[in-house]
Amino acid sequence: xxxxxxxxxxxxxxxxxxxxxxxxxxxxxxxxxxxxxxxxxxxxxxxxxxxxxxxxxxxxxxxxxxxxxxxxxxxxxxxxxxxxxxxxxxxxxxxxxxxxxxxxxxxxxxxxxxxxxxxxxxxxxxxxxxxxxxxxxxxxxxxxxxxxxxxxxxxxxxxxxxxxxxxxxxxxxxxxxxxxxxxxxxxxx
Amino acid sequence: xxxxxxxxxxxxxxxxxxxxxxxxxxxxxxxxxxxxxxxxxxxxxxxxxxxxxxxxxxxxxxxxxxxxxxxxxxxxxxxxxxxxxxxxxxxxxxxxxxxxxxxxxxxxxxxxxxxxxxxxxxxxxxxxxxxxxxxxxxxxxxxxxxxxxxxxxxxxxxxxxxxxxxxxxxxxxxxxxxxxxxxxxxxxx
DNA sequence: CTACAAAACTAACAATTGTTAGTTTACTTG
DNA sequence: CAAGTAAACTAACAATTGTTAGTTTTGTAG
Numbered sequence: 001x002x003x004x005x006x007x008x009x010x011x012x013x014x015x016x017x018x019x020x021x022x023x024x025x026x027x028x029x030x031x032x033x034x035x036x037x038x039x040x041x042x043x044x045x046x047x048x049x050x051x052x053x054x055x056x057x058x059x060x061x062x063x064x065x066x067x068x069x070x071x072x073x074x075x076x077x078x079x080x081x082x083x084x085x086x087x088x089x090x091x092x093x094x095x096x097x098x099x100x101x102x103x104x105x106x107x108x109x110x111x112x113x114x115x116x117x118x119x120x121x122x123x124x125x126x127x128x129x130x131x132x133x134x135x136x137x138x139x140x141x142x143x144x145x146x147x148x149x150x151x152x153x154x155x156x157x158x159x160x161x162x163x164x165x166x167x168x169x170x171x172x173x174x175x176x177x178x179x180x181x182x183x184x185x186x187x188x189x
Numbered sequence: 190x191x192x193x194x195x196x197x198x199x200x201x202x203x204x205x206x207x208x209x210x211x212x213x214x215x216x217x218x219x220x221x222x223x224x225x226x227x228x229x230x231x232x233x234x235x236x237x238x239x240x241x242x243x244x245x246x247x248x249x250x251x252x253x254x255x256x257x258x259x260x261x262x263x264x265x266x267x268x269x270x271x272x273x274x275x276x277x278x279x280x281x282x283x284x285x286x287x288x289x290x291x292x293x294x295x296x297x298x299x300x301x302x303x304x305x306x307x308x309x310x311x312x313x314x315x316x317x318x319x320x321x322x323x324x325x326x327x328x329x330x331x332x333x334x335x336x337x338x339x340x341x342x343x344x345x346x347x348x349x350x351x352x353x354x355x356x357x358x359x360x361x362x363x364x365x366x367x368x369x370x371x372x373x374x375x376x377x378x
Numbered sequence: 379c380t381a382c383a384a385a386a387c388t389a390a391c392a393a394t395t396g397t398t399a400g401t402t403t404a405c406t407t408g
Numbered sequence: 409c410a411a412g413t414a415a416a417c418t419a420a421c422a423a424t425t426g427t428t429a430g431t432t433t434t435g436t437a438g
Contacts, residue, residue, distance in 0.1 A: 006385080021297060024213035024358055028426060040427080041386050049426065078375060108210060132376075141376050148367045149250035149376050151352045152345045178337040186375030187330050187338050188268060188323075197413075217396060229397080238396065285426050 007045040010035060014052045019161075023053055023106035025093035054113050056102045061120045063092055068127045078135030082153075082184065085128065087176045089157040094170050100161030128154060153183050193251055196205045196234040199224060201287070203241045208290035208350075212242055212298050243302050250309045257316045267324030271342075271373060274317065276365045278346040283359045289350030317343065342372050 010047075013034050017026045028049055046052055067088040070082050076147040093100050110117050129150050135141030156179070164170055198214070202223050203370070206215045217238055221228040235241055255276040260270050270285050299306050318339050323328030354361055 011227065022211055022294070024215055025210055025298065027424080029424090036385065037385085040388080040429095043427070044385050105211070109214065135376075144370055145367050148364075148371055152368065152371045153346070153376075155348035156341045156344040157351075159340070159348065163340045163344075175337075178334050179341065181333055182337055182341045184373075184374075184375050184377050186373050187333065187342075188373050189323075189331050213432065216394080218394090226415085227397095233415055235417080257389070 003047075010042060010045055011052055011055050012098070015056050015096075015102060018053070018056070018106060019098045019101035023102065025107050026135075050109075050111060052123055053102060053106060053109060053169070056089045056099045057107055057110060058113055058118060060092065060096060060099050060103045061124075064088070064124055065120050067092070068124055072127050072131075078131055078138060079184065081131045083176070083180045085131070085159065086153075086180050086183065087172075089160055090172050090176045090179065093157075093160040094164050094172050097161045097165050102157055104161070106147070123153070156183060194234075199234055200241055200244050204245050204287035204291060207242070207245070207295060208287045209229065212291065239298075239300060242295060242298060245288045246296055246299060246306060247302055248265075249285060249288050249292050250306055250313075251278070253313055254309050257313055258266070261320075261360060263317055264352060267320055267327060267329045268373065270320045271324070271346035272365075272369045274320070275342075275346065275369050275372065276322070276361075278349055279361050279365045279368065281362050282346075282349040283353050283364075286350045286354055289347075293347055314339070314343070345372060 010031070014026070014031050017030060019036060020026075028039045028042060032042055035042070058098050068085070071084045071088065074081065074084070076084065106119075107117055108114070129146060132141060132149055136143055136146065166174075199220070202219050204217070206219060206223060209215075217231060221231055224231070241305075255272070260273045260277065263270065263273070265273065296306055297303070302320050316336060319332060321338055325332055325335065347368045353364075
């Protein structure tokens with residue numbers, strides 16, 4: 001682990017504020033006040049407000065893409081892959097609740113990096129869809145509308161950041177297991 | 190149906206813009222341009238930007254609360270109630286995709302009406318939780334962590350607005366049925 | 379103690395924000 | 409046509425926005 005730079009602190013604080021009010025509603029003066037300094041001082045460490053958002057979102061999006069790549073190339077069954085995807089989301093989300101808020105809600109303000117982000121997201125969804133389709137083909141997964149399944153599961157996983165902080169002890173293993181149960185087997189045997 | 194006033198048009202246009210960029214990033218000049226008039230002219234019909242957001246969100250929140258009240262007081266089984274809640278979300282969301290975006294993402298900018306909104310939301314979630322708990326008690330629903338079930342289902346339903354526009358023919362009946370299948374019985378028999 | 383770099387500061391900027399005041403245009407009704 | 413009202417306009421405001429320039433303070437290594 002590299003030591004945390006002042007820039008890292010700023011980005012972390014910004015992510016927290018972005019989660020509360022959204023990127024656009026947070027001013028550089030808000031951010032400076034939260035850091036205990038003046039707005040102009042922020043620019044000794046970062047180049048622009050824009051760049052902060054980019055740093056928050058792109059690194060997260062790439063982490064998801066890398067995780068998916070690993071899962072995709074594994075030899076696991078479709079259901080196992082699905083469980084691995086669930087665990088991936090639980091782990092990334094619990095490690096970066098604030099960043100996940102920006103990833104979900106502020107990506108449209110990315111500007112120069114918007115296209116790249118959208119490409120990562122499309123690729124991720126496509127890989128997710130393939131896992132489900134393979135599962136249906138192999139009779140591991142019921143032959144329901146794949147888009148409905150994809151949407152339902154992905155919506156839940158993408159909202160994890162809203163929910164995790166409310167639970168005191170984030171036992172990620174326990175949470176992954178419970179989520180897998182609910183998402184895969186439903187709530188009614 | 191009352192005839193649509195100019196104010197209604199403004200609110201509808203605003204909701205559309207709010208969905209694209211979020212409340213804070215949409216300026217009154219953006220909204221005016223989308224309406225084909227000048228920013229100052231908006232104030233012949235509305236009192237403030239704030240009020241537009243309030244009109245969008247509160248009416249939706251109240252619609253959900255009324256729907257839940259109806260479902261709660263029905264004689265249906267727990268699973269049937271759950272199906273009714275799913276249908277409620279599908280119908281409200283498909284009738285007001287843009288407003289649902291504000292409801293989900295811009296509620297924190299409500300200011301004077303924030304407390305009221307939060308009360309409605311808490312009440313709604315509590316009613317939802319009760320349906321699940323009753324279902325578990327009556328052996329209609331598996332004895333899994335109720336909070337995980339609540340979170341998972343609600344996350345999916347709250348994200349509907351993101352997904353519905355992508356599907357050409359929004360056959361709400363079909364969608365409700367498929368969603369019920371996935372949310373209640375999972376994806377793997 | 380000196381020198382240097384990191385990181386804070388003050389002051390200011392040009393642009394943009396929501397909103398108001400006052401005026402003109404367009405439409406409807408008698 | 410006259411009068412009234414609904415809805416647009418122009419012009420401006422005070423506040424806030426992200427950011428820059430230039431300067432001072434703070435901490436560290438020789």
